[in-house]
Amino acid sequence: MKTAILGASGLVGRTMLKLLADRQWLSAPPRLLVSGRSAGAKLPFRGEQLVCAEVGPDSFAGLDIVLFSAGGAPSRHWGPIAAAAGAQVVDNSSAWRMDADTPLVVPEINGQMLRSAGPTTPGGIIANPNCSTIQIAMAVAPIDRAFGVREVQVTTLQAVSGGGQAALAELKAQNAGSEPTADSLFPRPMAHNAVPAIGAREADGSYEEEGKVGRELRKILGRGADLEVSCTATRVPVYNGHSAAVRVVCEKPVVQGLACGVLAQWPGVEIARDPHEYATAREMSGRNAVHVGRIRVLPENPHALLMWVVSDNLLKGAAWNAVQIADVLAGQN
Ligand SMILES: NC(=O)c1ccc[n+]([C@@H]2O[C@H](COP(=O)([O-])OP(=O)(O)OC[C@H]3O[C@@H](n4cnc5c(N)ncnc54)[C@H](OP(=O)(O)O)[C@@H]3O)[C@@H](O)[C@H]2O)c1
Structure with a gap:
């Protein structure tokens, strides 16, 4: 499966990148998306240096799962765009948590709703709760x-x-x-x-x-x-x-x-x-x-x-919970 991290250069984004390194379901290195401020920055992944790119309307094509950790305003803007491009979004911000169509998931508590609903949700977004x-x-x-x-x-x-x-x-x-x-x-x-x-x-x-x-x-x-x-x-x-x-x-x-x-x-x-x-x-x-x-x-x-x-x-309160959700979507949990 192909993935990306929006907010890759932040504390949660870097933590998710480390956790993704040992996911068997990943078929290619994740795309690293950031704002113009840190475009071009390099982050280590499986012994390589991946280059961060500025997020744009074409950033989500061909992706299965996109992990968001860029804050509420970018999530509200890019969430529906990524979902329309066919990706399932897992969002760390508070933007979508109380939205009626958005599951709010802690896999050990209510992850079953994702397993029974299949790999996509109505709005294409799953929210990670507050830490x-x-x-x-x-x-x-x-x-x-x-x-x-x-x-x-x-x-x-x-x-x-x-x-x-x-x-x-x-x-x-x-x-x-x-x-x-x-x-x-x-x-x-x-x-x-x-x-x-x-x-x-x-x-x-x-x-x-x-x-x-x-x-x-x-x-x-x-x-x-x-x-x-x-x-x-x-x-x-x-x-x-x-x-x-x-x-x-x-x-x-x-x-x-x-x-x-x-x-x-x-x-x-x-x-x-x-x-x-x-x-x-x-x-x-x-x-x-x-x-x-x-x-x-x-x-x-x-x-x-x-x-x-x-x-x-940064782990169970954000990155680890999000990656656990991605594991469920990938059928690995
Ligand atoms: N920290 C926690 O413990 C924690 C726990 C649960 C949830 N969260 C949530 O997770 C999100 C990220 O938190 P964080 O602690 O990682 O924050 P952070 O360290 O400040 O990192 C923010 C990241 O978002 C990117 N970003 C900011 N504005 C952007 C924009 N307009 N477009 C694209 N990328 C943008 C930044 O990229 P640039 O470098 O390019 O600015 C950076 O990569 C927040 O919504 C936060 O509420 C955090």
Whole structure:
């Protein structure tokens, strides 16, 4: 199968390129598409140097799968063009996630819908969820199947790589002593700080990232407003790897041993031998799995379960989830 990456020079694009190197279904090196800013840049792939090209109307001819990681506006523009050219788009941006014709997929949770629908979707686009949503969904889905989740409360501690390569460069500069400038990507100084505001502020006082978690979690789990989700999303001065403190309230009382069992058996989830143990962002950075630790039933409320959920936002939160979707489309998963 033939593929391309739109946004190949970015953090997610480079990560997807590395993951594609060992896909057996790839029949040719991926086409690397970027804006005019980095056209001509070279990226390594299977021992070769591939040259990035500026995306244009003819970029998608003859392709089977196109992985998008160029941001919302390019996705909205190029998504329908790539789909009309016959490619199946897998999009990392938020542009299409809540579109009714666009499946929002975490393969371990609802990948079956792609297997049963065949290799194309109605609009030709499949959306990858938000990075925090994916890891939260991976921890909540097995608990939902076993105990029926009716409420999710979460506080995220999100790495700066989640904001792309410019955000990462800015934190590195601040760590080296630079003062934030007026055009900073962060609303407050990021070094040695924690900032409870990711994305634009909404009319109700929440921030954009927090609404995404609720809406997307419901769509992935196939739930409606009956699932109450509250989220406080914070940016912390971690280079890579998101953490989340998650509390779920279930219909049935939660049995700790059974909760650990369903989590341990869920594909893509890891738990420690001692459920009170935990992983950190540094330990999970570079790994595909989602780690669930600090697993405990609240003594005052046997329906409430607490978890500490950690994952690499560039891998399971973006590139790995997208490549897993591509594997399903290629009939390899
Ligand atoms: N970072 C994460 O952890 C994460 C997780 C989940 C989802 N996402 C989503 O994935 C997307 C990419 O994120 P990122 O972190 O990789 O960002 P990034 O490091 O800033 O990279 C952005 C990429 O998009 C390209 N691009 C920007 N505008 C373009 C345009 N108009 N036409 C063509 N290409 C364009 C850039 O190419 P140039 O070099 O030519 O500018 C670059 O390759 C975003 O939508 C983001 O929300 C990111």
